[in-house]
Amino acid sequence: YKKLMYWELELENIEDQSMIEILESQKIEANNQFGKFIERNYEGWFEAKADKPVQSHNLFRELVVPEITKKDRPVLFVVIDNLRYDQWRSFESVVSNHYKLEKEVPYYAILPTATQYARNAIFSGLMPLEMEKQFPQYWKNDVEEGGKNLYEAEFLTAHLKRLGLNIKQDYFKITNLAGGRKLVDNFKSLKDHNLVTVVYNFIDMLSHAKTEMDVVKELAADDKAYRSLTLSWFQNSPLLEIIRQAQQMGFKLIITTDHGTINVKNPSKVIGDKNTSLNLRYKTGRSLTYEDRDVYAVKDPKRIHLPSINMSSSYIFAKNDYFLAYVNNYNHYVSYYRNTYQHGGISLEEMIVPFLVFNPR
Numbered sequence: 001y002k003k004l005m006y007w008e009l010e011l012e013n014i015e016d017q018s019m020i021e022i023l024e025s026q027k028i029e030a031n032n033q034f035g036k037f038i039e040r041n042y043e044g045w046f047e048a049k050a051d052k053p054v055q056s057h058n059l060f061r062e063l064v065v066p067e068i069t070k071k072d073r074p075v076l077f078v079v080i081d082n083l084r085y086d087q088w089r090s091f092e093s094v095v096s097n098h099y100k101l102e103k104e105v106p107y108y109a110i111l112p113t114a115t116q117y118a119r120n121a122i123f124s125g126l127m128p129l130e131m132e133k134q135f136p137q138y139w140k141n142d143v144e145e146g147g148k149n150l151y152e153a154e155f156l157t158a159h160l161k162r163l164g165l166n167i168k169q170d171y172f173k174i175t176n177l178a179g180g181r182k183l184v185d186n187f188k189s190l191k192d193h194n195l196v197t198v199v200y201n202f203i204d205m206l207s208h209a210k211t212e213m214d215v216v217k218e219l220a221a222d223d224k225a226y227r228s229l230t231l232s233w234f235q236n237s238p239l240l241e242i243i244r245q246a247q248q249m250g251f252k253l254i255i256t257t258d259h260g261t262i263n264v265k266n267p268s269k270v271i272g273d274k275n276t277s278l279n280l281r282y283k284t285g286r287s288l289t290y291e292d293r294d295v296y297a298v299k300d301p302k303r304i305h306l307p308s309i310n311m312s313s314s315y316i317f318a319k320n321d322y323f324l325a326y327v328n329n330y331n332h333y334v335s336y337y338r339n340t341y342q343h344g345g346i347s348l349e350e351m352i353v354p355f356l357v358f359n360p361r
């Protein structure tokens with residue numbers, strides 16, 4: 001995947017359309033194979049002695065904690081929601097002006113590759129099924145009303161306690177410009193902390209805006225434009241100013257994300273009852289009818305540590321660049337959502353995401 005991405009970035013400014021078409025077909029084939037790989041292996045990763053990659057729920061313990069326990073520097077842990085690997089590459093050079101890359105570990109986002117599952121898993125150190133059991137007051141299922149990521153700070157505090165880490169830490173979620181500027185103004189007051197966690201939501205909002213706003217559709221028409229927009233945002237965002245201040249204060253910097261996103265092109269028909277979840281890249285509910293070849297279906301959610309909405313719930317995850325479209329109102333659905341950025345399913349872009357550790361220059 002990193003090789004494909006390398007060539008995509010190398011070739012993005014060439015005029016030769018045939019080269020780009022070859023690369024595109026390679027990406028499609030790679031995702032095809034990746035979908036099969038996940039179907040064959042994903043369930044096995046939850047067995048105790050499995051040979052498995054780092055995933056969302058063990059990311060903090062395996063990769064962040066060792067940086068905290070070195071105690072050589074305070075840690076700024078930045079989680080940029082919905083940051084794809086190629087988007088990271090687009091602004092890597094800007095971060096490099098202030099920080100030196102020490103370690104790069106791509107890790108696997110859990111399924112569904114959606115914020116309520118993957119980001120809660122990062123902070124709680126638990127899979128969604130365990131979150132539902134241990135923290136019923138914090139966990140909400142797909143079809144329940146209300147915010148699904150309102151308790152990340154509490155999840156993180158409980159996680160640190162479980163790990164026996166008694167440290168001075170704080171958590172900030174930035175969802176708008178004012179919030180970002182406020183943190184910039186107050187960042188100096190965090191100099192005595194061991195860990196400062198910042199969740200930054202802009203890119204996720206951008207991907208949703210591409211669906212709903214024609215202006216953003218034009219600005220982020222394809223992956224190249226999407227990268228360019230990400231770079232432009234980052235260069236002018238409070239996040240860069242926070243990173244600059246952190247560098248001056250001697251913070252170690254960790255940048256990661258909860259999941260990526262994919263530009264969906266092909267509809268796949270699905271039928272479900274009224275309690276089926278709304279996401280276009282995965283569905284959970286009872287009596288789902290779907291195109292077998294387009295999805296990874298999990299009849300027993302417990303096997304991949306996911307909660308069930310009811311006794312007979314199953315999950316389906318779209319593969320490749322499919323999006324799940326209901327049969328009723330199908331044509332409207334297809335024209336509205338084709339060529340939009342979606343996440344929740346199985347693709348290299350959604351599942352293999354960056355984890356980066358930097359020391360200040």
